[in-house]
Amino acid sequence: MRSPTSEDTSEDNGEDSSTDGEQSRVSSFSDEESSERFRSYSDRERSYDPDDLRPDVNGQFSPSETSGRGAAPVSRYERQDRGLSSVVGSENRDGYGQTLSSSQRQRAARIRRWQQRVQVSGTTARSQRQGLDEIQRMATALGIKKDVRQMACRLFRQSVDAGLLPGRAIESVASASLYIAARSVGYPRSFDEIAAVSRVERKRIINGYESVRDEFGLSLAPVDPQSYLPRVASEAGASQSVQQRAAEIIQTAQESDGKTSSVIGGMKPTSVVASALFAAKSLEGDCVTQTEIADAANVHESTIRNNYRRLLEPYHELNTDKDT
Incomplete structure (x- = not known):
């Protein structure tokens, strides 16, 4: 069978064929530009694996080491099937926004149920999907x-x-993964904050964190209280001058x-920030x-x-020495 040419396409669309040459040159330039932009020039880029989150030589879990050009869409990682299958929406409305009839809703529910069954097959796949959905839910609740x-x-x-799920709750490993990711990029959430939106208690989240950390050899730097300050100050309604003074005190x-x-x-760290703000x-x-x-810092x-007062003592001593 003959493949359609640009002339066939222009005739079907009712367009003037005199623009075909210009369109082909633009298309050719775009293809060349795209291929140049996503071409791998180094051995590291050629061997880049977007799913590889092993730490670097210093044991650090650095997001810069896991990012490369031409990365896949977010859905590739956030969805269990990597975004390859279609999605059947949960809203019982058609393309025009009209409510479906009773028979149509039953049919949509049946299609949705079978779509979920096709996407997930096996215990590992079901566990993976449950954990990814849990991460999405907690991240939305925390505004991550x-x-x-x-x-x-x-x-x-x-x-x-790596086989960390047997013997552990799926939610504990999912919560630990979210805690590590947020802490690695400099926007940490405390264990108490994660536990407030998680389906497992704080102790089990810490156990999951220790298991993931030891498995991958992660070496996370201590959390700087300054990283909590902007968010806590904003949620508490503190002024900019108070936030700046609290940063100096810390x-x-x-x-x-x-x-x-x-x-x-x-x-x-959250206790330090709350005390410094007050x-x-x-x-x-x-x-x-x-x-x-x-309430903003989630402390008593x-x-x-x-x-x-402990934080004010060195601050007053420093200002006194400057004045003298």
Whole structure:
């Protein structure tokens, strides 16, 4: 059978065939430009595996090491079938937005049910799909960015392939994958925040995190309390001046830890941020309350009351030395 030519296409569309030459040149240029853009020039790019999340030589889980040119769409990692199959929507409406009749809804439900059965076959596939859906749900509840979700889904796939699910809850490994991904890109969420939206308790999430960390040899740097500050300050309604003063208080406390007795040693990063914000509020005279700060940081009010003076001591000492 003869394949259709550009002339056949132009006649079918009712277009002037005089533009065929120009269109072919544009199409040829676009193809060449596209091939140049996604061509691999180095051995690393030729051997790049987007599913490989093994740590680098320093044991770091770096997102820059797992990104390359021409990466696949996000759905490749966030969906169990890598986005290869069609999706049957859950809304019982047609293409014009009209509600389906009773018989049509039954037919759509039957098609949707069989579509799910075709997509998932086997225990491993079902577990993988359940874990990926759990990551999507938790990430949406926490407002986590899409690239972090993708990284968490890829790490969860690696965990399934490594055989970490037997003997552990799927939700614990999924929650641990989301925790590691968020912490790796500098937008961490605490175990308490993950546990608040997870279907397993905090202890099981920590156990899942330790299993994934040991399996892949991950070496995550300690969480900097400064990374929590913008989000907590925004949720608490603190002013920009209070946020800046809190950043100075935290930095001063971190610098003093290496010189004298530890100020923030043993404290959770969210507790440090909450205490620093309340200390900064007392200096700036902002109207944000202790309860608002505690709720935003997911800590108890007594934690703030017991620790904010500890953070103010080195800050006052530093300012006193500058004034003298």
